[in-house]
Amino acid sequence: MGAGSWGTAFAKVLAEAGTDVTIWARRPEVARALDAEHRNPFYLPGVPLPPVRGTDDHRVALDGADLVVLAVPSQSLRANLDLWKGDIGGDATLLSLAKGIETGTLLRMSQVIAEVTGAEPGRIAVLSGPNLAHEIVERQPAATVIACTDTERAGVAQRACATGYFRPYTNTDVIGCEIGGACKNVIALACGIASGMGLGDNTAASLITRGLAEVIRLGVALGAQPVTLAGLAGVGDLVATCTSPLSRNRSFGYALGAGGTMSAAQEATNGQVAEGVKSCTSVRALAAEHGVEMPLTDAVHKVCHEGLSVSEAVGSLLGRRIKPE
Structure with a gap:
């Protein structure tokens, strides 16, 4: 459900793993290209897709689906689910690819899914890891984590997307995977800003490391396992998103820097x-609600939403009191 670059790339993985795939696209022209030509010239131009069906009718896409993959942006997930919920099968597994914290409610995506659809937590899974869409469509080796409290459902989703180049692991720590996925985008903005300012690898490594410390602090406060954030859904996703020019968040930050x-x-x-x-705004608010200090996240929020200059942001971070690591 969603035909952006990552949704289309993951649909390709599913199809190449032998799974029968229908892609719902919001725009009719995208759906037509997917269905008739097996390509998405709007988000993955030049990439041939295996036989998949495309539709702009969510009822067609959801009819009989055992696995519903939610691949729309985090802040539009609730509105879309409101439209779709009546057509989602009562025992379908809901797999979220969205990474974010909902503005206003400060809910993780699995919580939004549960609240809107009424699905019990064991039906809801999340996928997170170092998964840059453009590398995956080229079949470059990558790994990911599928987290679900129901290990049997996690295993079904795992088998649905396992290929020779895409290796999914399972995990029961939904909170850890979601916090890692939401926070890494904010740290990637910081790394992009630093790179755009002409700063080098020492700075990038410092931002990634201190950013990880922020992510772990927030994750643990919410009940995540630290080991999850030391794995693919934490460090792995963080490194890929913070260092790759293919990362939208890093590229956005680079332009600001x-x-x-x-x-x-x-x-x-x-x-x-x-x-x-x-x-960055919702992560910052969630951290404040739980008494967690996240100075990098706070600085990114101020640059993006309060008019703080990038040079002032760097100065405020370097000017913080010195203390033990």
Whole structure:
């Protein structure tokens, strides 16, 4: 459900794993290209897809589906689920690819899914890891984590997407996977800003490491297992998103660090969603609610939403009191 670059890439993985796939696209022209030509020229131009069906009618896509993959942006998930919930099968597994914290409610995506659909937690799974869409469609080796409290359902989803180049692991720590996925986008914005300012690898490594410390603090406060955030859904996703020019969040931050405006940064990501821009505000609020200190996240929020200059943000971080690691 969702035909952006990652949704389409994951549909390709599913189909190449032998799973029967229908893709719902919001735009009719995207659905037609997927269905008739097995390609998505709007988000993955030049990438041939295996035989998949495309539709802009959610009822057609959801009819008889055992596994419903939710691949829309985090801040639009609730509105879409409101439209879809009546057509989702009563025993279907709901697998979220969305990474973020909902603005206002401060809910994780699995919580939004449960609240809107009424599905019990054991039916809801989340997928997170170092999964850059453009590398995956080229069948470059990658691994991911599928987290679900029901290990049998996690195993079904795992088998549905396991290929020779895409290796899914299972986990029961839904909170850890979701917090890692939501927070890494914010840290990637910080790394992009630093790179755009001309700062080097020492800075990037420091931001990734201290960013990970923030992610772990928040995750543990919410009940996550630290070992999850030391794995693919934490460190793995963080490194890929913070260092790759394919990362929309890093690219957005780079444009800001190079002196661009928010609108120029949006153009730099070809109009696609940089989830961290909105998530930084909700992650910051969630951290405050639980008494967790997240200075990098706070700085990114102030740059994106309060007009703080990137040089002032760096100065405020370096000017913090010194203390033990």
